Amino acid sequence: MRPAVTHNLKRKFAHALDLPPNVVLDHAVIQILGDGEVKIINHKGLVQYTTSAVKAKSVQGMIEVGGLDLEIASFSAQEIKIRGQIRQVILK
Amino acid sequence: MTSLPWMWWQGYVTVHLRGPGIEQVMNRAAEAGVVMLRVERLTSDVVIVRITARDFRRLRPLFRETVPRLAVSVSVLDRHGAPFLLRRFKRRLFLAVGFALAALFAIYLSNFVWFIEVVGNSTIDLPSIRAAVAETGLKSGVPKRSIDAQAVERHLLERLPSLAWSQIKTKGVKVEIHLVERDTVETDGQQAGHVYAKRDGLVTEILVLQGTPQVREGDTVLQDDLLISGMYYDRQGRRQFGAARGIVKARVWYQAVGEASLVRWEPQRTGKRHRQYVLTVGPLRIPLGRSYPQETHLENVKNWRLYLGSAMAPLSWSRIEYEEVEWMAVGIPVQEAEQAAYLLAWESLLGQGVERESVIQEKTAVDYVEDGEGIRVTVRVEVVEDIGQFLGQ
Numbered sequence: 506m507r508p509a510v511t512h513n514l515k516r517k518f519a520h521a522l523d524l525p526p527n528v529v530l531d532h533a534v535i536q537i538l539g540d541g542e543v544k545i546i547n548h549k550g551l552v553q554y555t556t557s558a559v560k561a562k563s564v565q566g567m568i569e570v571g572g573l574d575l576e577i578a579s580f581s582a583q584e585i586k587i588r589g590q591i592r593q594v595i596l597k
Numbered sequence: 598m599t600s601l602p603w604m605w606w607q608g609y610v611t612v613h614l615r616g617p618g619i620e621q622v623m624n625r626a627a628e629a630g631v632v633m634l635r636v637e638r639l640t641s642d643v644v645i646v647r648i649t650a651r652d653f654r655r656l657r658p659l660f661r662e663t664v665p666r667l668a669v670s671v672s673v674l675d676r677h678g679a680p681f682l683l684r685r686f687k688r689r690l691f692l693a694v695g696f697a698l699a700a701l702f703a704i705y706l707s708n709f710v711w712f713i714e715v716v717g718n719s720t721i722d723l724p725s726i727r728a729a730v731a732e733t734g735l736k737s738g739v740p741k742r743s744i745d746a747q748a749v750e751r752h753l754l755e756r757l758p759s760l761a762w763s764q765i766k767t768k769g770v771k772v773e774i775h776l777v778e779r780d781t782v783e784t785d786g787q788q789a790g791h792v793y794a795k796r797d798g799l800v801t802e803i804l805v806l807q808g809t810p811q812v813r814e815g816d817t818v819l820q821d822d823l824l825i826s827g828m829y830y831d832r833q834g835r836r837q838f839g840a841a842r843g844i845v846k847a848r849v850w851y852q853a854v855g856e857a858s859l860v861r862w863e864p865q866r867t868g869k870r871h872r873q874y875v876l877t878v879g880p881l882r883i884p885l886g887r888s889y890p891q892e893t894h895l896e897n898v899k900n901w902r903l904y905l906g907s908a909m910a911p912l913s914w915s916r917i918e919y920e921e922v923e924w925m926a927v928g929i930p931v932q933e934a935e936q937a938a939y940l941l942a943w944e945s946l947l948g949q950g951v952e953r954e955s956v957i958q959e960k961t962a963v964d965y966v967e968d969g970e971g972i973r974v975t976v977r978v979e980v981v982e983d984i985g986q987f988l989g990q
Contacts, residue, residue, distance in 0.1 A: 550624045556638050577636035579599070580646075582627040 533563035543570050545585045559587050567597040599632045608650040608678035616669030619644045626656055710739050710772050711911040717776040721757055729756040737911055738880035788989035791841045792825035794818045795986040798847030808841030824985050845985040851951050852977045855941030857934040860970050864922035871919040879911040894919040935963060938974035955980040
């Protein structure tokens with residue numbers, strides 16, 4: 506089965522059973538706390554880490570956090586917590 | 598998620614990663630269930646991560662597998678946390694024992710009262726409050742469990758009548774004494790009573806402002822004799838009892854004796870010196886070195902005290918310099934000794950309440966003490982003063 510079809514089916518299933526889509530569809534959750542912290546839950550791997558940008562893969566695409574003096578406060582298979590002066594969060 | 602304090606408890610290492618594929622190494626580690634904290638990018642190819650020691654042991658094979666391929670070098674920069682500290686202590690047993698003993702000693706000391714703070718007194722002076730408190734046994738260095746707060750509060754109220762309320766609060770090693778003083782109300786002269794003689798004398802003048810005189814000029818009175826009665830008859834002829842008021846001047850005689858030695862013992866230093874140190878912890882005095890008797894040695898003490906902010910810590914260090922001396926007798930001229938004895942006698946007279954200005958006659962007698970080494974001066978003075986003293990009923 507093609508991925509687009511699978512995704513569509515999952516979305517309909519979640520909608521029918523009133524389940525949270527991020528759980529069923531494996532979506533990433535991005536939490537932004539002011540301009541000092543970003544938390545990416547359910548990422549699919551770190552791609553790039555510098556003091557001005559942190560890029561991580563997700564089911565939706567690439568999540569890019571831009572800013573100054575960025576530091577990964579914690580990193581695990583489920584979650585990346587980034588601290589610093591956050592300027593932008595882009596989903597590509 | 599793991600926090601840094603929890604990682605400290607478990608023990609963690611700071612790992613230095615260098616190379617172009619650091620992100621992949623981190624992903625591999627995360628897939629293996631490793632949590633990394635405070636990941637710092639130092640340069641374009643150097644990253645520092647903190648991971649628990651247990652995770653690092655698990656990661657070693659993974660690094661060996663993947664790192665050569667990814668060209669990332671891994672090294673441990675530092676080790677932190679409780680397990681590493683314990684290992685260090687195992688190597689330095691005495692240090693660990695010292696720490697443990699110090700902790701136990703601190704815990705033991707925390708069972709005692711070290712500071713006493715008085716709050717709320719405005720007219721009652723601090724030394725008298727401290728003295729009243731000390732009478733109950735509450736002082737710096739006593740065990741906290743020995744304090745009976747209610748008994749101390751009661752005693753303070755009994756001992757210091759101008760107090761309206763007291764409360765004892767124990768805060769750690771400090772006891773706070775909270776006080777509230779009474780508002781004073783002037784009652785003098787309002788109360789009914791008589792005027793009595795406060796000492797023996799010969800009445801020279803009497804002025805009655807209220808009441809009935811009980812003595813006349815020329816009368817000899819003894820201490821506590823009634824001078825002016827509070828009983829009187831008003832203009833309507835009714836018998837009243839009020840506050841007797843008036844002035845009763847009398848000739849009063851005082852006598853005092855002063856003695857002075859004709860020999861002065863002066864210390865002659867032999868040149869021998871000794872030093873002793875004393876550590877004082879609360880009520881405990883620990884001398885380091887020998888003490889020397891005061892009869893043969895002069896003492897020069899220097900103290901150092903530990904202050905914590907405005908509070909005085911119960912810890913002090915003293916240095917005592919002993920200087921050996923021999924006492925030599927030096928004769929004092931008779932006139933000088935007589936003057937010293939005279940001054941002592943006058944000091945005693947002033948202590949009895951004599952005022953120099955009110956003296957109308959002074960007599961001095963000089964004689965030698967029995968052993969001939971001293972002189973005795975007896976001073977007798979005659980003064981005119983108000984001997985009346987009002988006592989309410």
